Amino acid sequence: MIVPRRVALRSLFALAVTAFTGGALARIAGAPPSGREPDDPSAFDEMYGGRRIQGRTGPSGEPVALVDGRPLHLMRCADGGYVSPLDHYESCPTPLAATRAAVDAAGSAPLSRYAAAHGVRPGGSPRGVHA
Structure with missing residues (x-):
């Protein structure tokens, strides 16, 4: 046929x-409902200490953390852990643990909107340099 x-x-x-x-x-x-990758090890979104903390992997592979919508600078340590400018004495194993430690160290004080610009003052000049 x-x-x-x-x-x-x-x-x-x-x-x-x-x-x-x-x-x-x-x-x-x-x-996933939030649009992030399901295997993202740095991804979190939760309430901790009365604050909303969020994290994800940035475009260049570094972890990005937000506390109440404001960026928190995370630094990688030689031991593979993470620290923040608010709690830089103890290395935390994950970005989530480092963000929680920063919230504990900050208490009720809000993060500066310049918190992610490590070493830069509000006027844009590096520390110690005054325009």
Whole structure:
């Protein structure tokens, strides 16, 4: 039996649309709700000490932490841990632990909006240099 060309093209089109739609829906259904990668080891979003702390991996692979929406500078230590300018005496094993330690050290004081600009004063000049 010979299948007419029009029927074959319709069948191929329907098959392609079904495959594309199924693949797209599977990708959407499997995505985490926040839009971040599911294997991101630096990803967290929680309330701690009455503050909202968030973390993720930045574009160049470094961890990015926010406390109440303001950036917190995290530094990598030689031992593989992390410290922040607020609590730089003890190395923490993860960015989450370092962010929690910073919240504990800050108490109820808000972070400066310049907290992520390590070594830069509000006027934009480096420490010790006055314009």
